[in-house]
């Protein structure tokens with residue numbers, strides 16, 4: 501489903517110098533697997549997710565989704581790839597003038613769902629993240645953690661084959677973190693491949709997935725304790 505082959509990413513700094521954000525990474529995530537990318541701030545987790553969505557290109561190596569090299573895709577190919585991905589990014593944004601429900605239906609409609617189907621799937625996703633009662637709230641009427649959950653619901657509503665989530669439990673209280681963690685685990689059980697990035701070891705443990713430990717852009721051998 502997802503494969504990295506010898507992937508490195510080097511950023512040039514405006515002030516001069518360069519940062520090796522990722523160094524020669526190779527790993528595979530199999531269909532329906534839940535993989536957890538754990539590492540401290542600056543380890544390269546967000547960079548890695550951006551290589552998978554095609555927002556960035558690797559300096560060396562290849563990222564393959566379903567056997568297709570992401571950096572070889574043109575604009576159309578990238579759009580098609582992203583339609584199959586559920587993305588919860590760190591800097592994910594909601595449309596300010598649409599309700600929680602509206603933010604989901606607009607995406608589903610754009611993907612071809614009819615009006616009723618879009619509404620049903622959007623509502624079901626909001627209920628799954630515990631936001632059914634807040635469906636008619638505008639983003640500014642929601643707390644930061646609630647907005648994160650709307651973003652997660654938006655990623656889920658599209659029923660992606662591969663879900664990429666960057667810090668899915670950030671800004672959530674312990675009870676809600678547990679709800680989201682359980683939700684992600686059940687998604688994987690129902691067949692969605694998941695790659696979840698987190699700096700929180702307790703989140704990684706709770707997800708009970710396969711742990712990929714990233715430190716300073718390098719992958720630690722598997723089997724090391726979190």
Ligand code: ADP
Pocket residue numbers: 511512513519520521539540541542543544545546547548
């Ligand atoms: P994480 O998500 O694990 O916190 P990041 O992928 O955001 O890590 O960052 C990894 C490293 O790459 C850090 O040293 C960061 O400063 C650097 N970095 C990330 N994005 C950029 C960028 N656009 N330009 C320059 N350096 C970057």
